[in-house]
Amino acid sequence: MRQKKFLIPMVVLLVFSMVLAACGSEPEENAGDNDGEGGADRPEFLSIVTGGTGGTYYPLGGAFAEIISDETGIQVNAEVSGASAENMNTLRDGNAEIAFSQTDIASYAKEGTLMFEGDQIDNVSAIGTLYPETIQIVTTAKSGITSVEDLKGKKVSVGAPGSGTNPNAEQILEVHGMTFDDIEKQDLSFDESTAGIQDGTIDAAFVTAGTPTGAVEGLSATEEIVIVPIEQDKIDALIEKYPYYIQDEVPAGTYKLADAVSTVAVQAMLVVSNDLSEDVVYDITKAIFENTDKVTHAKGELIKAENAVNGVGIDIHPGAQKYYKEKGIEAAE
Template structure:
């Protein structure tokens, strides 16, 4: 009798557990969005940024935290050589999301400039973020006050293959200066400002949102000078290279007494085309709706309503779905 009672209780418990499991499954299906979220989202993604002294790295770290918290995708920000390297890494399938300059993303997609014969076809845009100001950085003690003064000096044009290096070459060209006219150094932003501080180099090109961390660090110990671009050269650059816009490093940045005229490109986020529509939708929504959690000053100028402007490459369907929902 005891055996029969025990067997009956066991069978009832098993039946109850099966009913509860079925109900739980139905509840998840009826939950709609939460059920769909878990279906198509990857477990992990990498966000390619840039050097630690630039703007991509701190923003990328904040974006990774936001994506992890808001979507459940474990996002990790990685330091890199920035735009050109990032595009190559996406082509190889070794990451999913990356920061890039708009000009470099266009070159990559078209297979031009440094991507000649090596087009990156598997990328689409989430959207543009903010102006990336081209800053020619030096200090008062070098005596460098103009682009012409760079001739014969030790000048870092940025990490090898970076967008900054191409910007530097184009600006120098506008002034009739070849790379052979300077003592070219290929350093990332942090290495560049450390070199200026140590006196091992004289100046550096830095393409980054202002204030750039590496330049801020330099300004704590030295009188930073940002070399201005002449208006006729700015006009010539914008006419020859449509992705350039007129910009300035505002007074007060790095302790500057006056605003310094220059040009800028735009920073953008790109993704691999094979990342699902659901995943890119959730990533896009998470970032653009939680910018208040980003402490870097550049977050204040990021406007999702303008994110499609100047992207230069196709918008990923997942990002487009978000923009359509918001009416952008």
């Protein structure tokens, strides 16, 4: 009997201890709801997909990766890629978390149009726009090409497969009454394009990138560069039909040019996976826009938070919106 009396309190104590343990574990189970520093949903590693090594995305991506790593404690790696269209697919497939893209390509992806026909990408949002991406029709003085019409019958690179340069080239040719059938189309990266121009295997190349573009600068060291101008009436027609274009120019002195050259541009932007939490994207956005002084590329001077909400074309991630709201910057809903 005494043994029974002793056993009953022991059982009650054991049950009570189990209840306390269960209650004590609840905060740990819910830790993932807090995405702040150390939260379960805060990733340890992120990837930024950029573009080819000869473009502007890659060096900027490397600078952003270092800044985000230093400011947030998340290890970030910049990866070479085929640029805009490929990057959107990479985000969709969950193989990266942050991507560079042209604003027009991001819009095509969200709408399921052009190269994304029947393949709409709906799991991405914008961090913001960065700088104009100038469309440069690159050739050399010895080619004799001085106008878009002169490209007829020539071997012309229209960008790497999956890049945003391809539709830019197609649309510019379109307003000049031409199609890809009027040229010997080559699908080459910027580095491959400038190498081809240098060795004579192609005549010209469309390059959509921030100026100065590394691959074109490299070519200018050995060749007299010509940037083919787009005339004002064609610029007006292009912007009227495709309003994500803006008027732009390649400044005098770039690639040793004697005079500025009229052309058009889209905008570079950063796109992010919707899988990233509001807190994480807020930290990323803040890290980038408050440390642009650490970006050594010339385009770093153009990257400003107050411009980041202009011409985005797709929804801005709630984390980025939170940052812009704190700064008093009106973000598109």
